[in-house]
Amino acid sequence: MPKDGITPRAHDYSQWYLDIVQQADLADYAEVVKGCIVFKPTGYAIWEAIQRGLDERIKATGHVNAYFPLLIPKSFLMKEAEHVEGFAPEVAEVTRASGEELAEPYVIRPTSETIIGYFYSKWVRSYRDLPLLINQWANVMRWEMRTRPFLRTAEFLWQEGHTVHASEEDAERETLMILHDVYADFVEKDMAVPVIKGLKSEKEKFPGALRSYCIEAMMQDGRALQAGTSHNLGQNFARAFDITYTDQNNTIQLAWTTSWGVSTRLIGALIMSHSDDEGLVVPPRLAPTQVVVVPIYKNDTERSAVLAAIQQITADWKGRLRFKIDDRDNLTPGFKFNEWELKGVPIRLEVGPKDVANRSVAIARRDQPGREGKVIAPQAGLTERLTALLDAIQQTLYDRALAFRNARTADVTTYDDLKQQVERGFARCYWAGSTEDEKRIQDETRATIRCIPLEQPQQSGRCVYTGKETTRQVIFARAY
RNA sequence: CGGGGCGUGGCGCAGUCUGGUAGCGCACAGCGUUUGGGACGCUGGGGUCGUGGGUUCAAAUCCCUCCGCCCCGACCA
Incomplete structure (x- = not known):
């Protein structure tokens, strides 16, 4: 039975998506700032989990983080012909400050190839400086005509990696390595979203790139969502920003650069891959809360007995499970069940007087919503059982999404x-x-x-x- | 930029056609009873009706202006 206020997917997929975003409390429309959203704590926590998974992989593959300015001299953007053309329609400009017209307007970065290129030209001198492997976590702005929470907003959060290499082969290897070992690996393993790795057509490639690679995912309405891109920029930006190095033979060479990014759009991909008419479904590896425990009692005596039992049950969870005990006293258990289902928590535990007496718990899994997914289990060995169940849910979500994609x-x-x-x-x-x-x-x-x-x-x-x-x-x- | 819709307590809406000084549900606060799949009763607080102007004895309601937001399309991560 669908939750009140969530439009069923079959009825209107687009409205269903907006309902999930609102009701799972992921985001709020910024209202006063057109095209922007507020990432509410629940939505931001998912982004933090995404950041964690990606940042680990980015660092494990030899990159370091840095941060470049939000504002870019307008002239920088003009230096690469295709790049200007590609981004001109959607950049916002800053033309005034402290009450005066600026000598040169700034643009708010739609992406940072240009300003980073400027600095790289200063930093790269010798082949010994290469490869230069830097990533930045940042916000960017693209003045889109039509926006949708997470999928396309005027301001969004992302990571953008920018690297410099001595040869085309090195740049190509980097571009593909990011695609395979960072993006596809993260999206498939942590987000449980199967992707197709591929090359973009000329029409769809990044403005200014030699080649763009991507991972494409299928949403539940059969539409494709680009979940990440990795570009071999060739020597286009190196030429525009004069990124050169002296090679082993003391000859000056033009460098090769790459850039790659994924954004808060992944949150949209997550929602549209797994969630159902009951609400959000978050895969266990990404879930800010993996297990929620709902105590059940009729009076104070039962309440303290149940809460004591919960303390005991959860004693060895710290560091192994991300969990929350929902001891709010003003809500009925039924309300809480629905609320946590709406918010996508993978596992819900119910502990009541019967469980205290029988040394049992009720376990409900989010990938099987409603009473159907509920089983009674002994308290003994529970932690291991839950850990295994989280893995099983993660796998189920991936398998389900893959089967759906294959069928479609x-x-x-x-x-x-x-x-x-x-x-x-x-x-x-x-x-x-x-x-x-x-x-x-x-x-x-x-x-x-x-x-x-x-x-x-x-x-x-x-x-x-x-x-x-x-x-x-x-x-x-x-x-x- | 084109098409559509909507602006009325925090949220969702009614009231607008036919002008008479604002109401319902949810949420919120207090008290009591409840609690294994969205509890109930009583009491209570909260609204310049998007903006500016006009008509009128009187405007949420009629007329004009402006603004904002959402949805659909073209463009895009």
């Missing part, structure tokens, strides 16, 4: 089939068309090439649009 992915060989397939999910097909062809398809179907998967077939086939023989397959889908 189809190989298509004709344009008519493609048109139909993008209504429900991913259309995989051979592709030898041009950027113009891709645009035409977008106009006609609203679908775009989400990526050219890194995993390609051995045999060739006919292009779904032009009929030309090709070995390249792509994924078409409607995207967020």
Whole structure:
């Protein structure tokens, strides 16, 4: 039974998403600041968990964190032709300060390639300085015409890695390593969201990049969501900002750079991958609270007996489980069950007088909402049982999402089939068309090439649009 | 930028057509009874009706202006 006030997914997926965001208390519209949201504590806690998982991996792969200015001289943005063109429509400018017109306007960063490029040109002298591997956690601003909480907001939080390398091969290796070992690994293992790793088409690549790689996830409505991107910038930004180094032969060489980022959009991906009509579902590895304990009692005597039992049960949880004891006295247990279900806590424990007497507990798992997912278990060995259950829930969520994606992915060989397939999910097909062809398809179907998967077939086939023989397959889908 | 919708206690809405000085549900506060899947009773507090102007004896309501927000589309992480 859906919660009051949550629009069922089948009825209106978009409204369902907005309802979840509001009712699970993840975010508030900033109202007075157009296109922005407030990350409420519950939503921000998820972001912190995402940050933790990514930051560990970013550091484990040799990067360090730094921080660059929010404001970028406008002229910097103009230095890379494609980059200007790509971002010009959505940058906000600062033209006045202390009551005066500024000599040169600043833009609020939509991304930091340019200002970081400026500093890198000063920092990089010798091949011994390379590779330079820096990441920053920051907010950026893109003045979008249409916004949706987490998925697209005027200001958003992200990490952006910016690296410099001596050769194209090194830059390419970095770009792909980030894609595999940082982004795909994190999103699949911690977020339980399966992704397709691929290359962006010319039309979809980052403005100024040589090549853009991405991970694409499928949401429950069959639409694609780009969950992360990693760009081999070639020498474009090195040329624009004069990032050069002296090599072993004392010759000056132009460097190769990369950049890569994931944003608070991942929170949107998380919501749209796992949640249901009962509310949010957070995978255990990311859940700020993994287990909530609800005491049940009729009077003060029972209350103190139950709370004492809970203290005993949870005694060895610290450091092993992230948990919360919901001892609020003014709410009924039923209300709490629904509230925690709405907020997506993976496991709920109920402890009442019967459990005190029987040395048992009731365990309910969020991936099986309602009474159905509830079992009675002995208190003995509970911690191990819960740890295992969290792993099982994590796996279930991933398996479920993968099964869904597979069911909604189809190989298509004709344009008519493609048109139909993008209504429900991913259309995989051979592709030898041009950027113009891709645009035409977008106009006609609203679908775009989400990526050219890194995993390609051995045999060739006919292009779904032009009929030309090709070995390249792509994924078409409607995207967020 | 185009299309649509909405601005009335914290939230969701009614009241607007047909002008008469604001109401309902939830939430909130107090007290009591409750508590294994969204408890109940009683009492109570809280609103410049988005803004500015106009019409009128009288405006949430009629007329004009402006503003904001949300949704759908084009653009994008």
